[in-house]
Amino acid sequence: MYAIVDIETTGGFSAQHRIIEIAVVFHDGEKITGHYERLLNPHRSVPSFITGLTGIDAGMLSEAPDFAQVAEELWTLLEGKIFVAHNVSFDYNFIRQAFEQEKKSYKPRRLCTVRLSRKIFPGLRSYSLGRLCESRGITVNDRHRALGDAWATALLFGQLLKEDRNGEIARSLKGKEKALTLPPNISHEQYNQLPRATGVYYFHDKNGKVIYVGKAVNIKSRFDSHFSGKSKISLKSEICDISYELTGSELLALLLEAMEIKRLWPKYNRSLKVKSISxxxxxxxxxxxxxxxxxxxxxxxxxxxxxxxxxxxxxxxxxxxxxxxxxxxxxxxxxxxxxxxxxxxxxxxxxxxxxxxxxxxxxQKAANLWNGTSSQQGVRFLIKDRGRNREEEAVLLVEDGFLAAFGYIDHSAQCQEIGEVLDFLKPVKRVVETQALLQSYLTKLPADRIIPLNGMQ
Known part of the structure; x- marks a missing residue:
């Protein structure tokens, strides 16, 4: 038995906002068998843009029950059923949190009709509910109201059940809880290709634009952590592709992240800007x-x-x-x-x-506090660090306290002169954030990984 759910809320984050309407359409795997619908009093104001989108205003909610009053009734209706929604993480996170406030742990098996539609109906330009229903000949009544959207999702789900010749629904239900936390526009294949290695990763929107840059010692694990628990819903829904660059060196990943944020200024890094030197x-x-x-x-x-x-x-x-x-x-x-x-x-x-x-x-003693660090003008040195594999090492060129170039030297290259090493390095634009990062990191580096270049050509 399936429960196809849709909710309307006061905003996009379950930690900060509340449900104002919930609808559940029940499906037995062959047909719709019934439905449930409630307006809910959130005990807070309803933003004007939500009213504009849904038509629901504070007056409509003033006499409505709150979630606590319907929790037992809703729990009985949902218990034992597979939870289905379009972009399931959004609806589930709100309902799970609302049940948690009533001391109930709600952890059903879940299916996402966005993800299933991408697999069963591949090649469409858009997988939004409106576009999908249009392409499948489904009429949506009362768009952006819970029952209207839940009913349309139930009709879509019925088509998915009939067209699922490769067993995608059963596969999604069989121990695939990890996939349910992933962004709806990211496929299993994309996720499985992520490396468990050190580097910088990029999230792209539907137009290929980078909307977030991060660094990680283990890119796949870091990706998992982004979307486990209370992840940012807007970021999650916008990600359509992932790319990455392996560095091997954690220090280089940290520096490259800073340079890429400064170069690309991604939308979702704006609240996580590289710290300025202050x-x-x-x-x-x-x-x-x-x-x-x-x-x-x-x-x-x-x-x-x-x-x-x-x-x-x-x-x-x-x-x-x-x-x-x-x-x-x-x-x-x-x-x-x-x-x-x-x-x-x-x-x-x-x-x-x-x-x-x-x-x-x-x-005379106090001078040693800043000797060698107070003035970095003219100071040049190399840092040797871990490469992307066992056959190479990363080399970073630092000039005047900034990262000036980096590259990878194959152990078989047998570079005899510093000049030969420098020829392998790729120059980069000096970014002030790399100066601060290097300054704090250098105290942690073993002396044998630093090669002074002053006095050398």
């Missing part, structure tokens, strides 16, 4: 001649020693270096006290904070 470590001499440090937001006119994408990163570097170089935490801006720092009392500070250590001796 924090810095500043240095100044106090009245006694001691070198002091301060973590602060960057402001025009004063150049920081080092730049960071977050206060946390900047603070951690200063804190780590203060401990490593045995600097005074008060002069590093870590401790606020009017007298000697707390570390002096514990014997971990030589006393610059109370005049026990001379400015000259202290400043």
């Amino acid at each position: 924090w810095g470590v500043f240095a100044y001499l106090d009245q006694q001649g001691y070198q002091r440090f301060q973590v602060s937001k960057i402001f025009p006119g004063i150049k920081p020693l080092m730049t960071f994408t977050s206060h946390t990163e900047a603070w951690k570097l200063v804190s780590d270096k203060t401990e490593e170089l045995e600097l005074c935490p008060k002069l590093s801006g870590i401790q606020k006290t009017s007298g000697a720092c707390y570390d002096y009392r514990l014997g971990r500070c030589a006393g610059a904070c109370c005049g026990e250590e001379s400015p000259e001796a202290y400043n």
Whole structure:
């Protein structure tokens, strides 16, 4: 027995919005056997664009029951039936969450008529409910009302049952819960071709335009995580294709992601922009001649020693270096006290904070906090990292703190000179975000993976 479901809601996200109308059409595998329809009071305003789309306004809902009042009745009607909907994840996520609020765990077997239509009726230009019904000769009454759309979906489902000569419906029901979480426009074949490898992946819309860029150590697992649980419905419905570029190197994937977001500026990366460089470590001499440090937001006119994408990163570097170089935490801006720092009392500070250590001796140690990192102008080096397979390694060229080029060197190439290695690398446009990413990542790299190039041609 099948329950073909359609809902109208106050918006597109089940976590934030509520159901205002639900309809269920029952099908026994051969014919429609009945239906259920209810308006539901969401106890919140109905956006004007929803009223414009559905015709449902607040006045129509004021005397309607809320979901809690119909939950038991609806549970009895749906229990034991296969849940069917057009873009099933949308309707199911709302209903599952509504049942959860009533302390009921609703996890039926599910079928998506979008996905099934793509398999059983291939080659159509559009698989929206309206276009599909038009192409199949199905009349839709009361479009964008729950019963009208559910009834049309039930008629479409009846045609799918009759035309399913290859057993697609049975295959979808047989242990294919993973597929039910996938975007409706992504096929099993596309999903199965995704690699379990490190790289950058791209989501494309129906016109091929990139709408999201991400990086992952395991692209297939990362794709799964996008669409498990409460995924973004609008992103899910717009994805029509996936592409990717393997990097092998996690660092290179991180840098390439930043460059591609800056180059393509995808629609769904706008709320997840690569962090801008907004924090810095500043240095100044106090009245006694001691070198002091301060973590602060960057402001025009004063150049920081080092730049960071977050206060946390900047603070951690200063804190780590203060401990490593045995600097005074008060002069590093870590401790606020009017007298000697707390570390002096514990014997971990030589006393610059109370005049026990001379400015000259202290400043000589303090200079090591930024030596080699404060000015990256003219600094060139290579980073060797994991390749896309065992026969190669990734090589990154860093100039002035930016990623300047990258490529892959086959172990059999036997490059004898640095110049030969550089010939294999592909130049890239300097992107400021790569500077910040490299700066935070370099402290984690083993020394033998970095090859200085200063003084070399």
